[in-house]
Amino acid sequence: MAVIATIERIGQFVGQTVTIRGWLYSKRSSGKIRFLLVRDGTGTIQTVVSKKDVTAEAFEDTDRLTQESSMVVTGTVRADARAPGGYELLATDLKMVQVAAEYPITPKEHGPAFLLDHRHLWLRSSRQHAVLRIRSHVIQTAHEYLREQGFTLFDAPIFTGAACEGTSTLFSTDYFYDQKAYLSQSGQLYAEAGAMAFGKVYTLGPTFRAEKSKTRRHLTEFWMLEPEVAYADLGDLLSLAEQLISHLVQSVLTHRRRELEILERDLSRLEPILPPFPRITYDEAIDLLRSRGVTIAWGDDLGGDEETIVSNHFDRPAMVTHYPLKIKAFYMKAASDRPDLALCVDVLAPEGYGEIIGGSQREDDYEQLVARLVEHNLPREHFEWYLDLRRYGSVPHAGFGLGIERTVAWICGIAHLREAIPFPRMLQRLYP
Ligand code: NSS
16 A cells, blocks of 8 residues: 655655656647646646556556546656656556546636636646645734744624624624624624733634625625734734734745745745834825825725725835724724824735734723723613723733634735635625
8 A cells, every 4th residue: 555645845846756646637649658746635636557567457547537537546756857846647547436427617717607607626736736735824823923922812792792893884683582683793892802811912813794896806795804902003913914914925935835926926026024014104195095095085994996005105014094983883992192193004005905903902991991982872771791801900911813714815915805815705696
């Protein structure tokens, strides 16, 4: 019995006989030789099947193999600089597991609607595969990084009783005993309880926004990473944001370079992503926009186009702070010297990707927070537990939410968020 190897690690087995379990990506024939490109989920390898090296039955089977047929192949690993990936397998045995029906996705161009309808199969294509491997790496690296920094993973609920980010984007569902439940827009409020219990926590989970927006930057279900830190202010938050983002990007450059190459990502745009990131205030961003001919009133939020103009000004993510308090969420703390401004930050990724992080220092004063709930017309009874956090040992604290899909789309250099998650949920998409 040969050892079962993965294509990713095939370099460790040069000269040895191994078994690869996978699927046929493509094939071509030349006389008594068949060249099978086999993928196993970790990579692809060219497998050379010579009539002289395998049984007659195995050789005939190669002609029955269709695209995406499942197969187990055993052979000797050979280093070959000309082979894609640097290695080849010289087959000594081949077993078909299932002959696939005619595969709907072919090398010809398919439109996005067709590909999204076949998302369950599209995942196998090399570009989609590369994006989702990078996504996995980003999430795993974030867990490792935050653990090393002393954070405790603290899972927030998905069924919630109230809004975190504004009532207009809440998905509601029937709960027991005539209650309404809402799908969480953010784990933040719960993470704040966690920070008061553990000091430094983070949540990572799906979050939901019932925004009727059709832009390439919006999903109705997306994943958010939310660190929350007790005894921290806005300055501490900015350091954490630039360290975390830089670490994620540099780690992908080191460990997922092959995937970035498949995506033809311009690596020179990722290499400079290191601290410090530029910091500009909302006021400065407004000046910058006006100097570029944009008509914008003080107090307006920055839309996608404005974010693009600001972020194109820098080669690293820009940290825009101190937005007008009145356009921001109820929980943000006002600046002591300018009470019309929030101690908040939006981190805008370069190359037009726009906002990947939104965060703030939190209002930690009980009276102020009660006033903000009233201003925002929020039902106080749903927030009594949250007010308790200000009654019992309130401290300055801060946190942010990093959108996983937006971060992955930017790192991968892909235009649309829908490819940065296995099964995107959008205004008009719930299938598959
Ligand atoms: O609305 S945010 O700006 N902020 C919050 O939800 C805070 N409660 C987070 C916190 O402080 N713990 O969303 C944070 C990020 C934002 O920068 C985007 O990267 C991402 O979440 N985000 C989205 N990604 C995809 N689709 C949609 N609709 C979306 N909305 C926000």
